[in-house]
Amino acid sequence: MRRSRGVRPPRRRAAAVTATAAAVGGALLALAGCGAAAPRTPAAGDSVDASPHRCGHGWRHPRPGTHTFALHNTSGTVTEIQLTDPRTGAVLGEAEGIAPGAVRTMRARLGAGRYAFVCFGEDADPVTGPAVRIPGRTAAGGTGPAAVPLTAHDLIPPTLDYQQWVTTRMTRLASATDALRAAVRAGDIPAARTRWLTAHLAYARLGAAYDAFGDAGEAVDRTTAGLPRGPRDSGFTGFHRVEYGLWHHERPTTLLPAADRLARDVRALRTAWAGTRMDPADLGRRAHEILEDTLRAELTGRTDYGSGSGLATTRAHVDATRAVLDRLRPFLRTRYPGLPALDRRLGRLARTLDAHARAHHGGWTPPARLGRTERARIDAAVGDLTERLASVAALCDVRRTP
Amino acid sequence: MRPVPRRGLLRGALAAGTAGALAGPAAATGPHGPGPHRPSAPRFHGPHQAAVLTPPARATAFTSFDVTAADRRELAGLLRTLTDRARFLTTGGTPDPTGITAPPPDSGLLGPDVPADGGLAVTLSVGASLFDDRYGLAGRAPRLLRTMPVFPDDDPDPAWCHGDLAVQLCADSPDTVLHALRDLTRHTRGALQIRWRINGHTAPPRPSGAPRNLFGFKDGTSGPDPRDARLMDRLVWTGPDSGEPPWAAGGSYQVVRLIRMLTEFWDRVPLSEQERVIGRSRDTGAPLDGARETDAPRYAHDPTGEVTPLDSHIRLAHPRTPGSEAHRLLRRSYTYDRGTDSNGTLDQGLLFCCYQRDPVRQFTAVQKRLAGEPLTDYVTPFGGGYFFALPGVRDRADWYGRALLA
Numbered sequence: 001m002r003r004s005r006g007v008r009p010p011r012r013r014a015a016a017v018t019a020t021a022a023a024v025g026g027a028l029l030a031l032a033g034c035g036a037a038a039p040r041t042p043a044a045g046d047s048v049d050a051s052p053h054r055c056g057h058g059w060r061h062p063r064p065g066t067h068t069f070a071l072h073n074t075s076g077t078v079t080e081i082q083l084t085d086p087r088t089g090a091v092l093g094e095a096e097g098i099a100p101g102a103v104r105t106m107r108a109r110l111g112a113g114r115y116a117f118v119c120f121g122e123d124a125d126p127v128t129g130p131a132v133r134i135p136g137r138t139a140a141g142g143t144g145p146a147a148v149p150l151t152a153h154d155l156i157p158p159t160l161d162y163q164q165w166v167t168t169r170m171t172r173l174a175s176a177t178d179a180l181r182a183a184v185r186a187g188d189i190p191a192a193r194t195r196w197l198t199a200h201l202a203y204a205r206l207g208a209a210y211d212a213f214g215d216a217g218e219a220v221d222r223t224t225a226g227l228p229r230g231p232r233d234s235g236f237t238g239f240h241r242v243e244y245g246l247w248h249h250e251r252p253t254t255l256l257p258a259a260d261r262l263a264r265d266v267r268a269l270r271t272a273w274a275g276t277r278m279d280p281a282d283l284g285r286r287a288h289e290i291l292e293d294t295l296r297a298e299l300t301g302r303t304d305y306g307s308g309s310g311l312a313t314t315r316a317h318v319d320a321t322r323a324v325l326d327r328l329r330p331f332l333r334t335r336y337p338g339l340p341a342l343d344r345r346l347g348r349l350a351r352t353l354d355a356h357a358r359a360h361h362g363g364w365t366p367p368a369r370l371g372r373t374e375r376a377r378i379d380a381a382v383g384d385l386t387e388r389l390a391s392v393a394a395l396c397d398v399r400r401t402p
Numbered sequence: 403m404r405p406v407p408r409r410g411l412l413r414g415a416l417a418a419g420t421a422g423a424l425a426g427p428a429a430a431t432g433p434h435g436p437g438p439h440r441p442s443a444p445r446f447h448g449p450h451q452a453a454v455l456t457p458p459a460r461a462t463a464f465t466s467f468d469v470t471a472a473d474r475r476e477l478a479g480l481l482r483t484l485t486d487r488a489r490f491l492t493t494g495g496t497p498d499p500t501g502i503t504a505p506p507p508d509s510g511l512l513g514p515d516v517p518a519d520g521g522l523a524v525t526l527s528v529g530a531s532l533f534d535d536r537y538g539l540a541g542r543a544p545r546l547l548r549t550m551p552v553f554p555d556d557d558p559d560p561a562w563c564h565g566d567l568a569v570q571l572c573a574d575s576p577d578t579v580l581h582a583l584r585d586l587t588r589h590t591r592g593a594l595q596i597r598w599r600i601n602g603h604t605a606p607p608r609p610s611g612a613p614r615n616l617f618g619f620k621d622g623t624s625g626p627d628p629r630d631a632r633l634m635d636r637l638v639w640t641g642p643d644s645g646e647p648p649w650a651a652g653g654s655y656q657v658v659r660l661i662r663m664l665t666e667f668w669d670r671v672p673l674s675e676q677e678r679v680i681g682r683s684r685d686t687g688a689p690l691d692g693a694r695e696t697d698a699p700r701y702a703h704d705p706t707g708e709v710t711p712l713d714s715h716i717r718l719a720h721p722r723t724p725g726s727e728a729h730r731l732l733r734r735s736y737t738y739d740r741g742t743d744s745n746g747t748l749d750q751g752l753l754f755c756c757y758q759r760d761p762v763r764q765f766t767a768v769q770k771r772l773a774g775e776p777l778t779d780y781v782t783p784f785g786g787g788y789f790f791a792l793p794g795v796r797d798r799a800d801w802y803g804r805a806l807l808a
Contacts (some may be wrong), residue, residue: 062791065495068514093501105514107499145503297782335503345592348472372468374597384592399502 015050045105048117050098051075056129057119062144064134066109073098080120080400083108083150086131089401090146094189109144112136118402126402147335149399155280158327163278170270174203177266180242184252184259192259193246197309200239202265204313207290207320212282216269220262223303231305237261240305247306284396287324288389290317295382299367308366314382315353318346321389328396336396342388349381414681444568446492448794449652450639453523454732454757455628456714458613459572460521461579462602462736464658464753466529471593474537478807480593484526484569485801487589491582494518509588511581521574522582526783528790532566542641542806544650546761550788552658553769555778562660562785565597570755576601585672598785600660602736611687611695616665616737616750617780619680620687623695624720626730638732638757640684647676648806652793654757657731657765660785663751668780670710679712679776687743689716711776718771742793750782761788773806 049057054074073079082094083106093108099353111137117129176199183192208217220238229235231244242262245255294317297303298310325332325346332339353375356374357364367375445452454460471477494516497508513519531541552558569653571582579601587596595719605613608781614619626633640653673684681699689699690710701722704710710717720726736753743749759762772778792802 011592066499091502093499107496107514109499144499145501147503148503149502311436340744372597376468376597377470379596380468383595387588387591394500394502396506 006017010338018295036112036205045070045074047075047103048081048116050079050095050104050119052079052119052121052124054125054317055081055119056132059117059132062110062115062132064111064136066107069093069106069108071095071098071104071106073100075100075121077098077122079122081106082118082399084116084128085143085146086116086119086128086400087147089148091149091399092144094399106197109142112135112141117344120400126400132384146393149401150331150335150396151401152280152398154400155283157397159278159280159283159329162283162324162327163273163276167273169202169206170273171264173199173206174263174266174270176202180254181259181263184242184246184256187252189246192305196239196242196246197307197312200243200307201312201316202317203239204316204317205323207286207317207324208359212239212286213269213273214276216265216272220264220269221266223297223305225320233350237265240303243307281398283324283328284393287321287328287396288386288393289392290324291382291385293317293388295379295386299379299382301366301368304366306376308369309364310367311353311364311378314378315350315357318350318353321385322346325392328392331366331396336391338388338391342385342392345381345385347386349378352378352381442630446489446795447797447800448652449796451525451791451792452514452794453525453570453572454638454654454791455634456523456572456733457628458604458622458703458734458736459523459666460574461576462570462581463583463599464568464570464573464602464736464755465599466568466597467594468597469532469536469566469593470595471537471778472482474807476593476609478803480590481803481807482521482801483587483589483593485795487586488524488802489795490524491585492514492524494520509584511577511582511584516581520578523572524582524586525570525572525791525792527568527757527786528803529565529567529572529789531564542647542649544653544655545644545646546655547790548761548788550786553783554773556783557783561783562598562600564787565789567594568656568658568787568789576603581692600738600740600753600785602738604736614736614754616663617668617676617680618684619635619676619682620695622733622735623682623687624698624716625733632652634732635781637701637730640759641792644759648788649803649808650793654759654791655761655765656789656791657754657756657758658759658786658789659752659754659783661752662749662784664780664782665748665750671780678711678714679762679780681716690714692805713775715772715775716778718775721771731764731768738762753756756787757791 046059046061047070048059049055050071051074057060059069059074067082068076069083069232077100079098080094080096081098083092084090085092093106095104095106102296112134114133116131118126120126139239176195180192180195180199183189203221206212208221213220218238220234221240222238223240224236225231226232226236227287230236233239236244240263241258242255244250245258281316294314298313298317301310303313325342329339337340367378370378405672422682435568469477470482471480495518496515497506500507509558523751529545530543530549533541533547549564569583569586571579571586573579573582583599587594608614612620623698626637628638629635635641636652640650642648642651646653646729672680677684677690686693687695691697691699691704699710699716699722701710701717706712707714707717712718720730734755734757736755737750738753739748739750756765793805795802
């Protein structure tokens, strides 16, 4: 069901950057002109060489404050550049996929200290440019936010661990969809509805946001989006297809095949997952995007085909987010000062939702039927978390290091 | 946030290049009198929120919020954040880089830097519901702040009424408004949840004088002069002598009314009838007994309403009788246009906004006079709310509502 993450430009690819670079180059010129008129605009920017053989050359005006660097790739191959604090290895800014001849801008706020650019050529060892000192007393005073980058090497073990955890959970999920099918086959609609929710939440706890499970995931949890005949379209499969039938008095002759199909698709998903290697770069993104999905789909009712269980799914997505976050926690402790606040806010949302369920004896109110105050509180809490988790995703991208 | 250098320097330099391009002489004349180097955006710091007195900008967004802050401490944090962001957005500057630790700090809608000459003004106001038991503010409310009542001609939609806190953004262009809105909501996520929002715009003079509303009539011709500081003290600003709590001095009661205008119905009404409903000539904006827009109607010479009907809009709204002077209010209205309704009728109208020192003496009194006027056949108030525009942020150490929460 989920929108493909393909809409986001691939993070590590250098293709097609030339056009963008040209446009940015134009903006840079305009910036320089503006800088002449209004001195407070960040210095029109030193042009810094981003090619491995002259890495960091051209930084002529080190001074405290916000710099706008024009990063110029004078080499014949695609490069990538980071501005680092060589003492700690923390990165203050980066530009990836700079095409030969292209210029890209990068801003960084720099206080007193020593800094160096690091350039990464294609298939070549990284080159650290000359260290540049910005004079002043305090070491970190006035320096913008920075973090030690995470590498594939760092992220592979937690990714494997997470993948293993998902694998285990998929077995439970398969049992739950089998149980759902059995209830549909027995014609016990009340039991089938209960089992549908159990199974769907088991799926939601896997954090299946934004195409995380590819085509196999789409078959299991798609909506009617893109289907010309809507709920009656033969391409409508998965949990929401069964949900639609269970809550719309569908006859067993058509409902049972849908439940059979779901059980089969879940098994196919499990098989596909066992043969998949999760990209370590996905872990941070997953932490962020599960609740983006919640905000867009569950809390608007878009994915409600009759069960009204959007809040239950929201609660499951909190668990799913925590499952990812737990694997990233060791890295975030030293890189993300907002971690304790993030944990507190996740806890607050979980408690709000749990209190709602208790007050309704385990039942869930569709978001649209919540009282204004309660709905605003839940929407605000999820919105707040998406902002915080966006930083987790940015920090946990896979990067190269010297 | 990167500190912004002294405003005087910057504004002088920028205004020299842009003052001529602004929304006309009225915009260049700020609340503190005309000046050769006035940019369109009023100053951020001051005893009052600046956009209350400045003429309506080209574009606006009025957004009402529910405050979802968990407690008083979070509410204070919210108001500080709103102050910091509003100060930055109105004065312009460079968004603080986030490096690899976060998504980009700014939406980029206005380019890499936030320009100082976008004419942005932020007006922050609070509703009566903020003073319930959530934040320990019960008993601290402005003396006359109430929840907007339902008037006899109203057809309110609860989804478009009231709010704990409202932010009006005004600027020279819609992208500046939307940029500010995205910035403010992003930085306050979790503590504020949008309740309703409506965009508005003003028209340029056609061909001169006050802008025309969607009925084709010049609107806003007659209003108190915002440059008259003593008049503003009498009509707009709450002061120490008006019985308000001390924290509320320098604020103003803001009444917002979302008024649907049945423009297509109106277009099917004969011109003479339109003019008698409004009380002005459509072409010139002149009162029906005058020749020019700026002519003052002489109702004393027309006691039976033979020329200007007694129930015409302008005569009821501002009868120009000795007692009615105290009822005058400062209108800051915009046109809204939000598509079509369910049967294809254009959904457009007036984002009515006015400021006053006493909502009962001023807005309510006018509203009562207007009850049942012939114009009500063509308009339907459906939303809005009563708010109190907080006193201004005085300096870099001050923040919206500091005295309220002190």
